[in-house]
Amino acid sequence: MSQPHTQTVSETINSSNEPLLQIRGLEVGFQTQRGIVPAVRGVDLTLYAGQTLAIVGESGSGKTTTAQSVIDLLPGTGKVTAGEILFQGRDLTKLSAKAMQDVRGRLIGYVPQDPMSNLNPVWNIGFQVEEAIKANNVAQGKEARVRTIRVLQEAGLSDAADRLKQYPHQFSGGMRQRVLIGIGLSSRPKLLIADEPTSALDVTVQRQILDHLATLTRDYGTSVLFITHDLGLAAERAEQLVVMYQGKVVESGPSREILANPQHPYTQRLVAAAPSLASRRIQSAKKSGAEDPHIFADGALDETLIARATEREHAAPRRDLISLRNVSKMYRIRKKGFKQDELLAVDDVSFGVQKGTTTALVGESGSGKSTVAKLLLQLESITSGSIEFDGQDVAGLAGAKLLQFRRRVQPVFQDPYGSLDPQYNVGNTIAEPLLAHRMGTARDRQERVRELLDQVSLPWSTRYRYPSELSGGQRQRIAIARALALKPDVLVLDEAVSALDVLVQGQILNLLTELQTELDLTYLFITHDLAVVRLVADNVCVMQKGRVIEAATTDEVFDNPRESYTQELLAAIPGGNFTFGR
DSSP: OOOOEEOOGGGGSOTTSOOSEEEEEEEEEEEETTEEEEEEEEEEEEEOTTOEEEEEOOTTSSHHHHHHHHTTOOOTTEEEEEEEEEETTEEGGGSOHHHHHHHBTTTEEEEOSOHHHHSOTTSOHHHHHHHHHHHTTSOOHHHHHHHHHHHHHHTTOTTHHHHTTOOGGGSOHHHHHHHHHHHHHTTOOSEEEEESTTTTSOHHHHHHHHHHHHHHHHHHTOEEEEEOSOHHHHHHHOSEEEEEETTEEEEEEEHHHHHHSOOSHHHHHHHHHOHHHHHHHHHHHHHHTOSSOOOSSOOHHHHHHHHHHHHHHHOOOOOEEEEEEEEEEEEEEEOSTTOEEEEEEEEEEEEEEETTOEEEEEOSTTSSHHHHHHHHTTSSOOSEEEEEETTEEOTTOOHHHHHHHHHHEEEEOSOHHHHSOTTSOHHHHHHHHHHHTTOSOHHHHHHHHHHHHHHTTOOGGGGGOOGGGSOHHHHHHHHHHHHHTTOOSEEEEESTTTTSOHHHHHHHHHHHHHHHHHHTOEEEEEESOHHHHHHHOSEEEEEETTEEEEEEEHHHHHHSOOSHHHHHHHHTSTTTTOOOOO
């Protein structure tokens, strides 16, 4: 690859200012039986007080490893093998473990990626926040409890005092993320490292959290080191951008300049594949009627996306394969004693999904999207209304008829690692549905596995590997291959690409589009990412508080949204204020 394109951050900063964080020639390796395997190779970056810097790149590029090396939290056998990490002039690589503890948390805060994995499920929220406050010597005793409530209130939990004794599983994803941000900022650090802090959150909650984070960091004068795969987010929230590839920095400088005119081939690929930016490009091209729709160096993908959007706009209507009529779902939640509360999770929902098309179900967390998916898949029973599949009411199906229905409607879940058995290799995982439905001989099943691996663009040798040996994108491909094993008519995709980096997202979305064309599949695509919806969906149903408040074609929803809530969702797509042009 060509040499990295860099623009020194200090060009835009007064030279008399000393950098808050300066990384020089950083190299990080992991000890294995065959020696040290390099993960980060010669990274340089500079961050000044009050600045926000984003590190972007695909999974495995070294983003998180670079950030973890700053606070000496490298996993397993990882260690810094060369270079300097200067924080306020001190080289953190030369500090003792005790001295590092004084820096970590108190001077440098950290917000990890997955809040459910990083909050202890057996301790209540109040204890965990208070523990961090005491450990960083911010406050002790009763003052620590008062500070805990204040920290959670500052992080956006207005009823913090009432929630101290609740546990992580009783919080939504957005609330758990706010707790981690509160812990990270509890000691008013000089630097906050945020590793994918909003990747699994819907756009409105994401905007609230990022707005609040920006307010807190501005009030405290905290610098932020963002790690993200969302280039729209980087354009909107970071002044400076560092692009990493295979452990190296390939391009750096002001974020908007890099994203408007990427120089390095890898950055060009990232920009071309980013759903949030591609969605904006489609909008710009459709509004301007430009002859040459692509704006970035790699225009082939843009032409494909705009051709798909135009094709969807002019497609003839087809019959409904799935039809939901006045569907409601009521949950009864037990309280103390024999009392119960009623929660109406889905309220009088009606929509249809045409054969061979993609219908997107969008809305913020708690709007009822995933509950509708469970009702369609017959994993939950409906309280009232009807769900028809291919003209047949599925609510009363049982036994052989239910098994036959499930052969034709298959799910792909959000977390492929959680939905794949770690003790099954890839071959056995894909063949499992065939065995469960007693389809074919052992030889037939093996041939089907080979065919499916080919369909999802994975080599035949992958069949012997286990989920832990695969990347996130490869695991999602395996989940899709398993869902296709029974040759279904419908795939229900529940946040199937939300946790993947932009290049892998692009690959999976292209794969799904190709499979739909090849196999005449019907998709119900559940997502909080409206940028992805713009790229793949024919029709959109917008849900809020259990109800469908707007349903129309993708172009109608994006070009002329009727409801203010839909307008808010569209406005919250990261990169909305990004100006295209070289």
